Amino acid sequence: MATFPALSPQSRTYISGSTPVTPINVLTGDEFAVRHTNASVGHILRLGYRGLTTEQHAELVNHYNFHGRFQPFNIPATVLTGSNLAFPANYQWIYAASPQTSYSPGVIETTIELQLVPPYTI
Amino acid sequence: MATFPTLIPNDISFDYGVSNISEVSTFAGPVRFHHSKRINGHTLRLNYRGLSQTQTEELRTHYINSDGILRRFNLPTALWGGLSVVAADAEYRYTAPPQEEHKGLYYNVSITLKILDGTVSFYILNGNGAELPAQTVFTVGVFNGTAPFVLDCGNADPTVTLLLEAGGAKL
Numbered sequence: 001m002a003t004f005p006a007l008s009p010q011s012r013t014y015i016s017g018s019t020p021v022t023p024i025n026v027l028t029g030d031e032f033a034v035r036h037t038n039a040s041v042g043h044i045l046r047l048g049y050r051g052l053t054t055e056q057h058a059e060l061v062n063h064y065n066f067h068g069r070f071q072p073f074n075i076p077a078t079v080l081t082g083s084n085l086a087f088p089a090n091y092q093w094i095y096a097a098s099p100q101t102s103y104s105p106g107v108i109e110t111t112i113e114l115q116l117v118p119p120y121t122i
Numbered sequence: 123m124a125t126f127p128t129l130i131p132n133d134i135s136f137d138y139g140v141s142n143i144s145e146v147s148t149f150a151g152p153v154r155f156h157h158s159k160r161i162n163g164h165t166l167r168l169n170y171r172g173l174s175q176t177q178t179e180e181l182r183t184h185y186i187n188s189d190g191i192l193r194r195f196n197l198p199t200a201l202w203g204g205l206s207v208v209a210a211d212a213e214y215r216y217t218a219p220p221q222e223e224h225k226g227l228y229y230n231v232s233i234t235l236k237i238l239d240g241t242v243s244f245y246i247l248n249g250n251g252a253e254l255p256a257q258t259v260f261t262v263g264v265f266n267g268t269a270p271f272v273l274d275c276g277n278a279d280p281t282v283t284l285l286l287e288a289g290g291a292k293l
Contacts, residue, residue, distance in 0.1 A: 020149040039150035058206045061138060065241050068141025070156045094154075098140055098164075103203055104133035117151040 002066065004093070004114075005059040006076040011048035014085060017041050017116060040088055043116035044096060047079065052108040060099065060110060069095050072117055090119045124187050126214070127180040128198045131168040131233075136207065139164035139240045162240030164208065165217070168201065170231040178229040181220055191216045194238055213238045 020036040049060075067073055072092035096115035101108060142158040170181075188195055194213040214235045223230040260269035 036149040041149075041151045054204050054206070061205075061207050064138045065161050068143065068161055069145075070141055070143045070154050098137040100135070100137050101205075102133065102135040103205060105203075108205070115151075120150075120153070 002063060002073060004073055004075040004079060005056070005063055006078045007049060007052070007056055007059070008078050008081060009047040010050045011046075012080075012083065013044075013046040013048075014083065015042070015044040017043035039118040040091075041116075041118065043087065043091075045075075045093070045114045045116070047112045047114070049110045049112070050107070052110060054108070057101065057108050057110065060112065064095060064099055067095065075114070087116055088118070091116050092119075093117070124184060124195055126195055126197045126201070127177075127184055128200060129170065129173070129177055129180065130200060130203075132171045133169045134167065134201070134203070135169075136164055136166040138207070139237065160240055162237060164237035164240060166214070166235045166237060168233040168235070170229075170233075173229045173231055175229065178222060178231055181231055181233065182222075185216060185220055188216060190219065197235070208237055208241055209239075212240065 017040045019038070019040055021033045022036065024032045024034060026032060049056075052060075063073075072094050075093055093114045094117055096113040099110055099112045101110045103109075139161045140163050141156070141161050143154045143156050145152040145154040170177075173181075184195075187193075192215075194215045196211065197214050199210050214237055217234045217236045221232040255270065257268040257270070260267060
């Protein structure tokens with residue numbers, strides 16, 4: 001498991017996760033909620049890179065080739081610089097989808113979407 | 123299997139393929155099962171602008187000779203513009219007919235391909251050129267002999283020698 005490349009993205013989108021909950025309506029009109037797990041799921045982080053060098057792009061390709069969606073990994077602090085984001089302990093990231101790259105002469109743009117997953121034992 | 127014409131596109135877009143996994147959704151996130159070390163199924167889109175009629179016919183002829191989306195073929199590495207994404211001998215297939223825009227004198231063409239064999243994610247440790255240092259007597263715990271210990275791969279191709287140097291390890 002290799003840490004994600006320490007490349008600062010030009011754009012970043014974060015969607016906060018939540019705890020799996022089933023709301024139940026009762027006859028009084030009130031609504032109760034049942035929580036199914038202590039896990040917090042659904043955290044999504046989208047990173048936009050523009051103007052990568054071919055070496056930097058190769059870092060991203062190699063990291064995805066060795067992890068795919070299967071192997072979780074950590075991300076370095078440089079990816080989250082200025083966000084002040086904090087995540088539950090021992091959670092790691094997987095790729096939510098295959099990264100997308102567009103390459104026009106001299107300009108490489110790559111979009112990466114990551115998903116935070118809890119450890120198998122909580 | 124005809125190689126794709128060596129026409130450099132104006133821009134390309136692609137994804138990195140998918141790993142061979144299946145997954146089950148649970149309340150605590152997806153549980154994933156790994157089936158192979160291959161990453162494949164990349165989608166590659168080639169966009170050409172300002173082609174001549176002759177160049178457009180080259181692309182059209184290649185699609186016809188590939189029997190549309192049936193046959194697989196190789197792509198010249200120059201079309202990747204120096205990017206290293208898949209092996210040079212990767213095989214491709216059309217996923218859809220090429221889209222042509224006829225602008226009078228010039229043509230725009232958009233081609234969508236799928237990469238069939240992708241990459242295999244494993245490491246090859248190549249010890250070629252490594253020199254064996256002088257051996258010294260070594261006795262630590264159950265290890266009694268000379269260091270460094272040598273794991274000889276014999277007739278492995280390529281021939282490599284893996285050295286496990288115990289150093290000052292202690293139980």
